[in-house]
Amino acid sequence: xELFKNANFDFLGKKWPFLIVSxxxxxxxxxxxxxxxxxxxxxxxxxxxxVYVKFADKPPIEKLRSALSAKLGGTPExxxxxxxxxxxxxxxxxxxxxxxxxxxxxLETLSTTFGQQQAGKLDLxxxxxxxxxxxxxxxxxxxxxxxxxxxxxxxxxxIKNFRDxxxxxxxxxxxxxxxxxxxxxxxxxSALKQETYTAPYSIRQVEVVGPKMGAELRRQAIYVxxxxxxxxxxxxxxxxxxxxGVAAVLAVFHDTIVTVGLFxxxxxxxxxxxxxxxxxxxGYSMNDTIxxxxxxxxxxxxxxxxxxxxxxxxxxxxxxxxxxxxxxxxFLTALSLLVFGGxxxxxxSLALVIGILIGTYSSVFIASPILIWARNWVEARKRKxxxxxxxxxxxxGRAPAKSIK
Numbered sequence: 001x002e003l004f005k006n007a008n009f010d011f012l013g014k015k016w017p018f019l020i021v022s023x024x025x026x027x028x029x030x031x032x033x034x035x036x037x038x039x040x041x042x043x044x045x046x047x048x049x050x051v052y053v054k055f056a057d058k059p060p061i062e063k064l065r066s067a068l069s070a071k072l073g074g075t076p077e078x079x080x081x082x083x084x085x086x087x088x089x090x091x092x093x094x095x096x097x098x099x100x101x102x103x104x105x106x107l108e109t110l111s112t113t114f115g116q117q118q119a120g121k122l123d124l125x126x127x128x129x130x131x132x133x134x135x136x137x138x139x140x141x142x143x144x145x146x147x148x149x150x151x152x153x154x155x156x157x158x159i160k161n162f163r164d165x166x167x168x169x170x171x172x173x174x175x176x177x178x179x180x181x182x183x184x185x186x187x188x189x190s191a192l193k194q195e196t197y198t199a200p201y202s203i204r205q206v207e208v209v210g211p212k213m214g215a216e217l218r219r220q221a222i223y224v225x226x227x228x229x230x231x232x233x234x235x236x237x238x239x240x241x242x243x244x245g246v247a248a249v250l251a252v253f254h255d256t257i258v259t260v261g262l263f264x265x266x267x268x269x270x271x272x273x274x275x276x277x278x279x280x281x282x283g284y285s286m287n288d289t290i291x292x293x294x295x296x297x298x299x300x301x302x303x304x305x306x307x308x309x310x311x312x313x314x315x316x317x318x319x320x321x322x323x324x325x326x327x328x329x330x331f332l333t334a335l336s337l338l339v340f341g342g343x344x345x346x347x348x349s350l351a352l353v354i355g356i357l358i359g360t361y362s363s364v365f366i367a368s369p370i371l372i373w374a375r376n377w378v379e380a381r382k383r384k385x386x387x388x389x390x391x392x393x394x395x396x397g398r399a400p401a402k403s404i405k
Contacts, residue, residue, distance in 0.1 A: 012372070015365050015368075019369070025261065032265045033264045040267055042270060042274075042347075043077075044272050045270065046092050049090070050089070051106050051206050052087075053087050053088075053203055054169050056173055064089070064113070076091040077089070078090075080343070084169075086169075111123070129156045129160055145187045154183055155184060159181065162177075170203075174198060217272070221275045225275070228283070240293055240297060244293050247289075248290065250367070251289055251370065252359075254366055259355050273348040277347070278355070288323060288327065288359060289367045291319050291323070295318055295319050312371065323360060327356055327359075330352075338350055338352075
């Protein structure tokens with residue numbers, strides 16, 4: 001499908017405004033990184049604890065943040081997942097704070113602040129199968145209900161599965177909701193009311209990353225990105241020429257720096273999913289650049305005498321339909337993720353949206369001008385070398401003068 005027939009836009013003639021914008025974005029991003037002491041890493045890189053909590057109603061964010069701050073000190077991260085009554089609590093591990101201690105501190109804060117604890121009773125919304133079994137055994141025996149250990153396990157598993165399934169997602173508002181669950185008889189309901197209660201929240205997941213592991217993940221992320229760039233350079237140098245490889249890698253490196261810089265300016269976290277997005281963009285932007293370079297190589301074979309800048313401009317015009325279709329559809333997909341994906345996918349989708357925009361224009365306004373400059377530089381050196389060698393050759397070829405006696 002060809003959107004632009006016989007397109008003849010002077011892209012390279014208008015390159016300077018785009019180059020200036022690119023320079024400004026790069027400098028602003030680098031300045032932001034320098035001022036802030038580097039990227040704003042997520043807990044998976046810094047080391048810390050993430051607790052995913054589901055509430056029965058809209059989470060009391062400020063109350064939760066205040067309680068956690070009083071217990072842990074500092075300002076713990078509390079991120080609400082809009083529309084799901086769920087929050088993500090994050091706290092960075094200090095040097096004097098063990099992983100287990102941080103996790104227990106968060107759980108204790110939740111329990112004391114929202115647990116509505118009842119003396120001696122088990123919180124059914126945050127209990128495992130074995131804990132439920134242990135609470136049911138004695139009351140059922142006292143009520144004359146004889147169940148084997150396997151039957152108790154089956155009943156407890158049915159309760160947990162019902163609690164964790166949608167739309168409850170871990171939160172029972174009342175024990176009476178369990179009526180009708182297979183194996184949950186009136187005697188079981190009575191025993192549960194006697195031994196358990198339902199807190200207005202449920203801890204869905206706990207993730208803990210140690211500081212050493214976080215530092216190791218940071219190093220590996222940097223190595224992976226650099227290795228991807230090096231691999232691309234080798235591939236393009238082998239497939240085309242080394243100047244094509246240098247131009248493409250510099251353009252992709254520019255895309256990565258601008259994206260990370262914008263994340264710093266926007267105070268967005270760099271997480272493992274963001275690194276995955278950056279690696280995706282390295283390949284995506286490189287592929288877009290290679291398509292243009294491949295057309296340049298084909299046109300060079302057809303018209304060797306044409307001015308190289310005009311040839312590059314023509315090649316960009318010839319591939320513009322493909323660029324708009326591919327980049328446009330991918331951008332719409334990433335934008336949908338950003339708008340509708342929620343906070344969990346925000347970092348990944350934001351990196352894709354920024355990277356697709358920057359990567360598409362860098363293939364035209366960064367990689368192509370670099371390629372033209374590098375080719376002109378190489379050609380100038382080739383012309384200069386023979387001219388410099390000519391006088392020496394003339395001197396060596398001159399016959400010695402005869403002496404006059």
